[in-house]
Amino acid sequence: MAIREVLGGSESKFEIDLKETIKSELTRKKSSRPRPNAPIVLRDKSGLPLHSRYYVVWDRFEGLSPLIRSSIVYHAIKEALGVEEALKTITASGLTVEEARDMGFSV
Secondary structure (H helix, E strand, O other), X not given: OOOOOOOOOOOOHHHHHHHHHHHHHHHOOOOOOOOOOOOEEEEEOOOOOOOEEEEEEOHXXXXXXXXXXXXXXXHHHHHHXXXXXXXXXXXXXXXXXXXHHHOOOOO
């Protein structure tokens, strides 16, 4: 197989801060208030049974590539909700508010 192995880079402090805040929002009880400027987490369970699409809407993603955003969201899901939920995640996207609205989300 013509696959080349690569070693992932390390996360910057900014990326770690984003991931930790997303993890807090993923585990926050619905009855508690979100922190100021918290990301909006959308979970779409339509499509494949037992699988989810996660969209995290947050203007702090501005300037980050889609690949980095997706990596941050995916790792937040894995660390906050567990490996099993991460394996059932078919989309992990980070979007700005404008991008989310362009996709048809009401945020």
